[in-house]
Amino acid sequence: MTRAxxxxxxxxxxxxxxxxxxxxxxxxxxxxxxxxxxVHVPSVWVAYLAFAVVFAASVAYLWKRAQAADRVAHxxxxxxxxxTGVTIATGSIWGKPTWGTWWTWDARLTSxxxxxxxxxxxxxxxxxxxxxxxxxxxxxxVGIIAALDIPLVHFxxxxxxxxxxxxxxxxxxxxxxxxVIVAALLVNFVxxxxxxxxxxxxxxxxxxxxxxxxx
Amino acid sequence: xxxxxxxxxxxxxLALVVLGGxxxxxxxxxxxxxxxxxxxxxxxxxxxxxxxxQ
Numbered sequence: 001m002t003r004a005x006x007x008x009x010x011x012x013x014x015x016x017x018x019x020x021x022x023x024x025x026x027x028x029x030x031x032x033x034x035x036x037x038x039v040h041v042p043s044v045w046v047a048y049l050a051f052a053v054v055f056a057a058s059v060a061y062l063w064k065r066a067q068a069a070d071r072v073a074h075x076x077x078x079x080x081x082x083x084t085g086v087t088i089a090t091g092s093i094w095g096k097p098t099w100g101t102w103w104t105w106d107a108r109l110t111s112x113x114x115x116x117x118x119x120x121x122x123x124x125x126x127x128x129x130x131x132x133x134x135x136x137x138x139x140x141x142v143g144i145i146a147a148l149d150i151p152l153v154h155f156x157x158x159x160x161x162x163x164x165x166x167x168x169x170x171x172x173x174x175x176x177x178x179x180v181i182v183a184a185l186l187v188n189f190v191x192x193x194x195x196x197x198x199x200x201x202x203x204x205x206x207x208x209x210x211x212x213x214x215x
Numbered sequence: 216x217x218x219x220x221x222x223x224x225x226x227x228x229l230a231l232v233v234l235g236g237x238x239x240x241x242x243x244x245x246x247x248x249x250x251x252x253x254x255x256x257x258x259x260x261x262x263x264x265x266x267x268x269q
Contacts, residue, residue, distance in 0.1 A: 032218040036226040043230070082237050089233070090226040097219040195234065202241050209248045213255060 002205065005198040012191030016042075019184035026180075036094040036182055042192035042205055043087040044112070044153075049152055050080025050196060051119065058143035061136060067211070068204075072135040073143055075203035077122050084116045088124055107156035108164035115153055118146040132211075 020038035027034035057073035060066060091109070092102045103109065122142045129135035157166045168177050177185075 026218075027221075032220060033222050039227060039230045079237075082233060086230050086233050088257070089229050093222050093226040093229070096221055097217075097222050161260050199237065199241070206241065206244055206248060213248065 002198065002201045005194060005201055009191060009198045011189070012194045016184075016188040016191040019187045023182040025178075025180050030098055033094065033097050038188045040087060040090040040094060041110040041185060042188040043083045043090065045189055046083040046192045046196045047080050047115070048150055048154070049193065050076045050083060050200075051115070051147055053200070054080065054122075055134060055147035058140035061140045062144075067136075068208075070125065070140070071139065071204045071207045071211075072200065074126060074207055075200045077119050078203060079115065079143060081103055081119045081200045082199075084112065084190075086205055088112060088116060096184035102177075104163050106162040107160040108153065108162050111149060111153040111156045114167070115146075115149045118142075118149060122146060142214065 016038065020035055024035070024038070026032050053076040054073045057069045057076065060069040061073060088109075092113075095104075096102050122139055125133050125142060126139050129138060154164060154167070157164050
């Protein structure tokens with residue numbers, strides 16, 4: 001199952017590259033540098049998804065005390081941090097030629113940086129507490145509280161005046177982009193989601209094996 | 216506006232390095248755990264309490 005997910009993700013990513021460079025047209029205002037969007041936006045979508053899964057799994061753990069839910073939360077947080085890192089780095093690379101700066105402390109960039117630090121803290125907390133159940137309990141509480149930053153990140157460009165553009169997708173109303181660009185973006189959304197599912201499935205299984213060995 | 220292909224290559228290259236690096240990290244951890252499991256299995260079989268080796 002995990003191996004099949006891996007192959008599907010690889011296939012999806014290859015198709016995503018074809019869509020981003022072969023099918024999607026050169027954007028009129030920004031030129032070809034706009035193609036960074038096909039890796040930047042799916043990365044932040046996966047980060048949202050990953051931390052939403054951490055939230056749900058943390059609630060499930062506190063409610064049922066199921067070890068499996070805790071392992072999913074742990075794995076999803078780790079993968080979410082990786083994709084948030086990719087989001088910040090690719091956004092910074094995109095920002096330099098379009099905004100003239102690598103970084104600015106506007107509401108969107110700052111709230112994403114906070115999201116990154118919050119979940120890094122979540123992972124550090126898990127490593128610091130030796131008692132497994134206590135660590136899982138504390139991490140679940142942090143995983144629930146930290147999720148409050150997700151809507152803040154997404155709506156920051158609506159609520160405050162920012163250098164970052166407002167959302168073109170994942171907003172009320174129809175997409176404001178040409179259909180071919182939306183299609184290329186959607187293919188990459190699916191590919192990145194499959195990659196996320198593959199990483200989480202693999203990491204969750206490794207966490208279970210680590211616990212069995214330690215027992 | 217100029218195309219800035221260098222920035223495009225940097226963004227995709229960086230994503231490839233980070234995601235590929237994480238994938239390799241998972242595979243390496245999997246191999247480490249397999250080795251540890253094999254050693255633990257060997258220890259169990261070799262222990263006097265197992266009844267197989269005297």
